[in-house]
Amino acid sequence: MQLDEFKTFVTLADVKNFTKTAEMLSMSQPTVSLHIKNLEKEFGTELFRRSPKFLHITTSGELLLERAKEIIGIVERTKQEILEQSQTIKGVLKIGASYTIGEYLLPLLLRELKDQYTELEFDVLIGNTYEIVKAIQASSIDIGLIVGEYEDKEIRSVPFMEEHLCIVSTTNHTLTANGMTINELQEQSWIMREEGSGTRAILMEFFQSHGLRARSTLTIGSNQGIKEAVKNGLGLSLLPQQLVNNDENLQELKINESLISVFSYIYNPINAEQKNVKAFIKILEEV
Known part of the structure; x- marks a missing residue:
């Protein structure tokens, strides 16, 4: 059982569409299906009820969804904590941005961040606001930049521009x-x-x-x-x-x-203490 399978499962549970999940995770649709089959085999239960017209998560799937999000968050925090044993801000910051922000504002922000933290690298996802929110929920990015505001119990949204x-x-x-x-x-x-x-x-x-x-x-x-x-x-x-x-x-x-x-940055509160995330937020608050 691999972390990627959990991420695929969480994304599919959110978007309820195999094709859309494959596009968001940059993988083939058969790979998405294989990840779900592997999880169902591992846990000995059906995670989704499927038909040509709908995809519904099962009761067992709801339980696994809650645990999968926790597992993904723990792994990502652990990776960052290991990097943060030194005082240097380095490693990879995974950023998502809506098209409007990504087309002209994000490159300027990344340039300023790179100037301050030369060892920091970036992994950037560009999509619409809906896609960036879903990426935050699936823990596939650390922080997102969207048009408008979005907030629920899992996501914090802060206007910055x-x-x-x-x-x-x-x-x-x-x-x-x-x-x-x-x-x-x-x-x-x-x-x-x-x-x-x-x-x-x-x-x-x-x-x-x-x-x-x-x-x-x-x-x-x-x-x-x-x-x-x-x-x-x-x-x-x-x-x-x-x-x-x-x-x-x-x-x-x-x-x-x-x-x-209104431009906002969004993130899962469990990522708030990551040094890389805090460094980027500091840049955003100075815009």
């Missing part, structure tokens, strides 16, 4: 950049991020609060892809200000409302 979001269009769009009303956004074509994205959630809340409807929608899983789609006249979108500045092919449609995105 705000980012202005802007509605953008191509420069030759029929809407003008200045002096427009929110109602003019009614029945427009929109390009938005995928389900699970923090930026998409903010846009959906904006739509709901103003009773806006989209004439059509296009979903793209990265901000850079959305920028190119907007430039090609496929619709309006909501993007971080940093990604729009100095781009002559985009214009911000100014409205009488501020759209603010």
Whole structure:
């Protein structure tokens, strides 16, 4: 029985989908199935009830899930404690970041961290907010950076930065950049991020609060892809200000409302005393 099998089991229990689990853990779907079969053989019980339409964890599976999370946490803490026997901050810090943060902010943070702690190495996962939360729950990363806030009994969420979001269009769009009303956004074509994205959630809340409807929608899983789609006249979108500045092919449609995105770092409280995690949090609190 290997730690990887426990991590596979915890992830599958969270996402309830073999294909998604394989993608999140960068392994093949048959490997996911093999890990689960090995655990079921080891414990002599069925962990999931399967059908073509659903995947439900069993009572035995619920018990193992609780213990598996504890085991993973103990192993990860032990690894870090062994490294921390010396005063030098070194080893590998596993960081997850949502696409919005990973595309422009994370490299700057890593550069500053590397300058201070030259022996520290990084293992980085980039995904949407939902995927980063799930990675924290599965203990596959030490700390995550997400758009928005998320907190439950297993995860601590701390805001560290705000980012202005802007509605953008191509420069030759029929809407003008200045002096427009929110109602003019009614029945427009929109390009938005995928389900699970923090930026998409903010846009959906904006739509709901103003009773806006989209004439059509296009979903793209990265901000850079959305920028190119907007430039090609496929619709309006909501993007971080940093990604729009100095781009002559985009214009911000100014409205009488501020759209603010909160960046938060999230972590399991059991990791709070790890030196590597504390060093990164110190960098984040100075942003």
